[in-house]
Amino acid sequence: xxxxxxxxxxxxxxxxxxxxxxxxxxxxxxxxxxxxxxxxxxxxxxxxxxxxxxxxxxxxxxxxxxxxxxxxxxxxxxxxxxxxxxxxxxxxxxxxxxxxxxxxxxxxxxxxxxxxxxxxxxxxxxxxxxxxxxxxxxxxxxxxxxxxxxxxxxxxxxxxxxxxxxxxxxxxxxxxxxxxxxxxxxxxxxxxxxxxxxxxxxxxxxxxxxxxxxxxxxxxxxxxxxxxxxxxxxxxxxxxxxxxxxxxxxxxxxxxxxxxxxxxxxxxxxxxxxxxxxxxxxxxxxxxxxxxxxxxxxxxxxxxxxxxxxxxxxxxxxxxxxxxxxxxxxxxxxxxxxxxxxxxxxxxxxxxxxxxxxxxxxxxxxxxxxxxxxxxxxxxxx
Numbered sequence: 001x002x003x004x005x006x007x008x009x010x011x012x013x014x015x016x017x018x019x020x021x022x023x024x025x026x027x028x029x030x031x032x033x034x035x036x037x038x039x040x041x042x043x044x045x046x047x048x049x050x051x052x053x054x055x056x057x058x059x060x061x062x063x064x065x066x067x068x069x070x071x072x073x074x075x076x077x078x079x080x081x082x083x084x085x086x087x088x089x090x091x092x093x094x095x096x097x098x099x100x101x102x103x104x105x106x107x108x109x110x111x112x113x114x115x116x117x118x119x120x121x122x123x124x125x126x127x128x129x130x131x132x133x134x135x136x137x138x139x140x141x142x143x144x145x146x147x148x149x150x151x152x153x154x155x156x157x158x159x160x161x162x163x164x165x166x167x168x169x170x171x172x173x174x175x176x177x178x179x180x181x182x183x184x185x186x187x188x189x190x191x192x193x194x195x196x197x198x199x200x201x202x203x204x205x206x207x208x209x210x211x212x213x214x215x216x217x218x219x220x221x222x223x224x225x226x227x228x229x230x231x232x233x234x235x236x237x238x239x240x241x242x243x244x245x246x247x248x249x250x251x252x253x254x255x256x257x258x259x260x261x262x263x264x265x266x267x268x269x270x271x272x273x274x275x276x277x278x279x280x281x282x283x284x285x286x287x288x289x290x291x292x293x294x295x296x297x298x299x300x301x302x303x304x305x306x307x308x309x310x311x312x313x314x315x316x317x318x319x320x321x322x323x324x325x326x327x328x329x330x331x332x333x334x335x336x337x338x339x340x341x342x343x344x345x346x347x348x349x350x351x352x353x354x355x356x357x358x359x360x361x362x363x364x365x366x367x368x369x370x371x372x373x374x375x376x377x378x379x380x381x382x
Contacts, residue, residue: 003082004227007177011228011269011292011316013351019343019380020082020177021373022318024230024273024295025359027123031075033366039071040064042087043362044125048118051094051103065089069167076176079373083353084172085179085230086164092116102128111135111143123362132189137202140195144202151209157220169225177228179271180221182214182263184256185233188242196243196251203251211255215262222266229263229270230295236276238301248281253289260290269293269316275358277301286312293318299357300324306345316351321372323356327364335368339375347380354380 001009001017009016027043040046046068053064072087092105092114101120106113114130131139159166169178186192186203195203218229235241241248256272263270269292276298278285286294293316297303305320321327326338339354346352354376360369 003080003176004174007082007353008227010350010353013314013316013349015348015350015382018382019347019376020353021079021376021380022081022083022353022355023360024085024355025088025361026075026369027360027362027364028071029123029362030360030364030366030369031071034078034370035071035074039075040068041072041075042359043123044118045120045123045362047088047090047125048101048103050089051092051105051116052097054094055097065164069164073168073171076172081176083177083179083228084168086168086181089164106131111139111146130189132187132191135189135191137191137195137198139191140199140202140206144206147206147209151212157216159220159224161217162221162224165221165224165226173225178226179228179230180218180224180226180268181231182218182221182229182259182270183231183233184210184214184252184259185235186243186252188234193243196247200247200251207251207255211258214259218259218262218266218268222263222268226268228293229268230273231259231270232272232274232295234276235274235281236278236301238276238298240277240280245281245284249284253284256285256289256291260292263292264290271295271316271318275301277303282312286315292316295319296358299326305342309346316353317346318353319355319357320346321354321356323358323361323364327356327360327368327372330368332367332371335371336375339372340379343376343380347382 006016006020010020025042028039028041028046031039031041040049050064053060068087076084095104097103101118103116105116111131114127116125117128118125172178260270271293272291273295275296295318297305297308297317297320299320299322308317320342321338326334342354
């Protein structure tokens, strides 16, 4: 059974030869140690490199993309991931470098700018200021108006709209399961969360445009040959959803259902990913919407994998080995124990893909990362 067959069997809630393994992100520092050379795969420094390349021009940025796809593919082959998704480039459009680690993205004259800064010690690229942070509902009004105007004149998507996905399919298609992307989320800046309450019509229009683009992208990616859609969007923290269940039901649910219907038309499962505690919206999100799976299951926030499996047995589940504590500061024995625990709770009968609770970041010791994978390979056999 090759990786693609293993994952497709798992997605159909049947038991393959062993539990599949997958990570959606691995920090460049960790990948470099494993590959024995400088590698560009993920983390804040990786995204900063993308900003630096973009500031040098289209050719430099194209080289950066090509190099990172090569490195990411090499890591996938060495570690034998069963699912392949694209690295998170996530750079924005850089305008200028402000100091050694800070960059201005976007245009100062509009409502789509931000300032990001790299913290080299934690390998985190974070936003320190943006138009959205200092805005109010009037900001959302202007932003939706601008999006509406650009949405009217946008070009239809084709396969050429997804060059990185095309590269991944050429290298891994038929051998490993390929995950396309189509997310949906309300931005979690204060101005948008205020608009959820005061101007839900604006938020609904924004989500209509977002879901329309997502549905079109699913159609194109399906024709290209993907095996699943890796979607969702951050909507919760350790205390619960960032907006009420009623607002999720009225604003997000109908648009998410539309996207899932397009996926199912092409027999593609839709995996919804979010951190945080999601129990207050679980019925809407994981039953009424028709989504097929749940990823980024946040153990540190209290999302117990066994409870998720008991309450939502129809879902394909991914992750839950705690990347915030166990993988970062636990012993090898701790990692082995937690990996086995995840397999015991979610793998019987199929429908479980093992992985971290989010990504393998730069503070994860190599030995812990490899222990998780080796434990999955040995203990996760059916």
